[in-house]
Amino acid sequence: MNYRKNCEGKTRTDGATSSVAAKSVSAKKPQSFFGERPLPAIEMAPRVLRYRSRRDFLLFGTGALAALAGGGFLLPQETLSRIGVRRNIDSPAKEWFLNRALRIDDDVAEALYSETRRVPTYTKSQITPLKNNYNGATPDPGYIPGWTLTLDGLASGLSISLDFRNLLTRFSVHEQITRLVCVEGWSAIAWWAGLRFDDLLRAYPPMSQAKWARLESSVNLDASGNRDPYFMSLDLATARHPQTLLATHFNGYPLTVDHGAPLRLLVPMKLGLKNVKAITGIMYVAEEPRDYWAERGYSRYDGI
Amino acid sequence: MNRSAALPHGARSTSTLPEQPGVLVVRKHHFLVRWSHWLNVLILLGLILSGVSIYWASPIHQHKPDPNTGNTDVAADIGVWVCAHVPGLHHYSSPPDWIYNHMSLGPGILGLALRLHWFCAYLFMLNGVVYVAGLLGGGGWRSLLPRRTDVLGALRMFRYYVGFPFAKLACRKWPHPVFNTKYNALQRAAYFSVPVAGLLSVATGWAIHKPMQLLWLAALLGGYNAARVWHFWLMWVYILFVVPHVILVFADGWDTLRSMIVGWSTRVKRSEVVTHEL
Numbered sequence: 001m002n003y004r005k006n007c008e009g010k011t012r013t014d015g016a017t018s019s020v021a022a023k024s025v026s027a028k029k030p031q032s033f034f035g036e037r038p039l040p041a042i043e044m045a046p047r048v049l050r051y052r053s054r055r056d057f058l059l060f061g062t063g064a065l066a067a068l069a070g071g072g073f074l075l076p077q078e079t080l081s082r083i084g085v086r087r088n089i090d091s092p093a094k095e096w097f098l099n100r101a102l103r104i105d106d107d108v109a110e111a112l113y114s115e116t117r118r119v120p121t122y123t124k125s126q127i128t129p130l131k132n133n134y135n136g137a138t139p140d141p142g143y144i145p146g147w148t149l150t151l152d153g154l155a156s157g158l159s160i161s162l163d164f165r166n167l168l169t170r171f172s173v174h175e176q177i178t179r180l181v182c183v184e185g186w187s188a189i190a191w192w193a194g195l196r197f198d199d200l201l202r203a204y205p206p207m208s209q210a211k212w213a214r215l216e217s218s219v220n221l222d223a224s225g226n227r228d229p230y231f232m233s234l235d236l237a238t239a240r241h242p243q244t245l246l247a248t249h250f251n252g253y254p255l256t257v258d259h260g261a262p263l264r265l266l267v268p269m270k271l272g273l274k275n276v277k278a279i280t281g282i283m284y285v286a287e288e289p290r291d292y293w294a295e296r297g298y299s300r301y302d303g304i
Numbered sequence: 305m306n307r308s309a310a311l312p313h314g315a316r317s318t319s320t321l322p323e324q325p326g327v328l329v330v331r332k333h334h335f336l337v338r339w340s341h342w343l344n345v346l347i348l349l350g351l352i353l354s355g356v357s358i359y360w361a362s363p364i365h366q367h368k369p370d371p372n373t374g375n376t377d378v379a380a381d382i383g384v385w386v387c388a389h390v391p392g393l394h395h396y397s398s399p400p401d402w403i404y405n406h407m408s409l410g411p412g413i414l415g416l417a418l419r420l421h422w423f424c425a426y427l428f429m430l431n432g433v434v435y436v437a438g439l440l441g442g443g444g445w446r447s448l449l450p451r452r453t454d455v456l457g458a459l460r461m462f463r464y465y466v467g468f469p470f471a472k473l474a475c476r477k478w479p480h481p482v483f484n485t486k487y488n489a490l491q492r493a494a495y496f497s498v499p500v501a502g503l504l505s506v507a508t509g510w511a512i513h514k515p516m517q518l519l520w521l522a523a524l525l526g527g528y529n530a531a532r533v534w535h536f537w538l539m540w541v542y543i544l545f546v547v548p549h550v551i552l553v554f555a556d557g558w559d560t561l562r563s564m565i566v567g568w569s570t571r572v573k574r575s576e577v578v579t580h581e582l
């Protein structure tokens with residue numbers, strides 16, 4: 001060990017002061033691997049010590065200032081104005097940087113995803129209440145009788161419109177009791193039934209270059225009740241997962257308007273915000289489509 | 305690992321400058337340990353502030369809605385209580401938000417807080433790797449391992465800290481327990497627990513972040529909801545650690561604080577190396 005060499009060197013040059021350190025080293029009998037070793041002691045010229053301290057303090061000070069500036073730069077404008085910073089420091093660079101970090105996290109989520117992994121299923125006794133978490137106002141149920149689902153970006157090149165009866169008669173119904181996890185942190189276990197997204201993809205295959213689905217709910221409303229279409233991106237790999245349903249039933253009953261009647265997406269391996277309620281259109285596209293919450297600063301892939 | 309990078313001229317400088325009396329120092333903290341230590345101050349602050357902002361969106365500790373306000377959040381109750389009882393806060397504009405306005409990035413910014421939290425979380429994991437590399441490179445990990453005598457040693461230290469203010473007031477001598485290790489038993493317990501807490505925070509964080517793909521991890525921690533509770537309370541480990549840590553570093557003196565910046569300490573004799581710092 002290097003320090004021992006130092007100590008020995010020192011014992012040669014200076015017997016009096018080094019006896020302590022030398023003793024502490026020699027007191028070290030054969031040690032177990034986990035046994036604590038004495039701290040390496042060395043004799044330093046005061047000049048060198050001063051120089052090194054000065055260097056380390058300068059480095060530390062510079063680093064601290066840089067880190068504080070960097071940290072302050074990354075803080076949300078809302079936080080800064082609360083602590084009295086009036087000037088707007090939001091910049092494209094900051095957005096770019098933080099969104100880049102989000103993309104990395106999305107890439108990690110995508111790497112973790114496995115098509116063969118199933119989300120856990122529960123028993124009916126484990127069902128928990130699920131609140132209506134419409135971000136805006138809940139739509140008026142008036143849209144339900146005339147509801148249709150429009151499919152675009154199909155291999156056939158056609159635009160298909162399906163009504164509720166079409167869906168229920170053409171596809172077999174699957175049930176699952178799974179957990180829905182909200183980005184806010186809460187979760188709920190519910191009993192869902194509906195057709196598999198995969199079955200719809202097989203019945204109406206998307207165009208060959210399609211990698212994404214864009215799901216839209218044109219009946220979505222904002223908080224003051226104005227039209228605010230909800231659109232969401234879903235990778236086709238997740239759409240083909242056998243536990244990805246286009247749900248028609250909730251806890252044994254047809255979906256209520258609160259839960260997205262007549263058809264909602266149930267994709268338990270994504271955050272709740274991907275589980276679009278009252279879907280009115282699905283479009284298959286090659287490039288990643290826009291996403292309602294990604295445009296509001298949330299992540300894009302949202303795999304959990 | 306180039307040890308000589310930290311303190312290179314040890315023996316050589318004394319031989320080239322024989323007249324100048326040398327200063328005997330001990331190498332206390334590896335430079336990677338020092339860097340990760342200070343970086344962690346900011347990263348943890350960022351994680352806690354953004355974490356409380358995230359907590360706002362769906363508090364773990366809730367009760368039945370208050371008949372008057374409809375409030376369910378315990379943290380909001382605390383804010384209301386603070387504003388009602390602390391002088392000067394009676395006219396605070398929104399008492400339920402007091403905690404979030406003062407101890408987080410702010411309420412109502414979930415998306416921004418999540419983005420920062422994950423960014424800080426990746427830094428935290430990287431920093432943890434740097435810290436462990438420093439512990440291994442400098443051999444410092446051995447000083448953190450718990451040992452059989454630690455229960456008794458911790459009790460002695462605890463008795464010392466509790467009695468210290470009274471002894472000072474009574475002008476009585478109150479000798480510091482003697483240890484011939486780098487840290488005393490209480491320090492060791494604290495310095496060992498904090499990295500373990502860091503590891504658990506990372507594990508519970510991943511369990512919350514990816515409860516479906518990392519199902520085994522969430523299950524190991526008692527499920528998704530339990531992982532959230534763990535993750536929240538692990539924050540308190542850092543807070544409860546930092547308060548006495550900072551107080552005792554200042555109580556212990558300049559040498560201890562400086563050693564975390566420059567790496568060396570002039571407290572060479574084993575009995576002197578025993579520090580009061582927790």
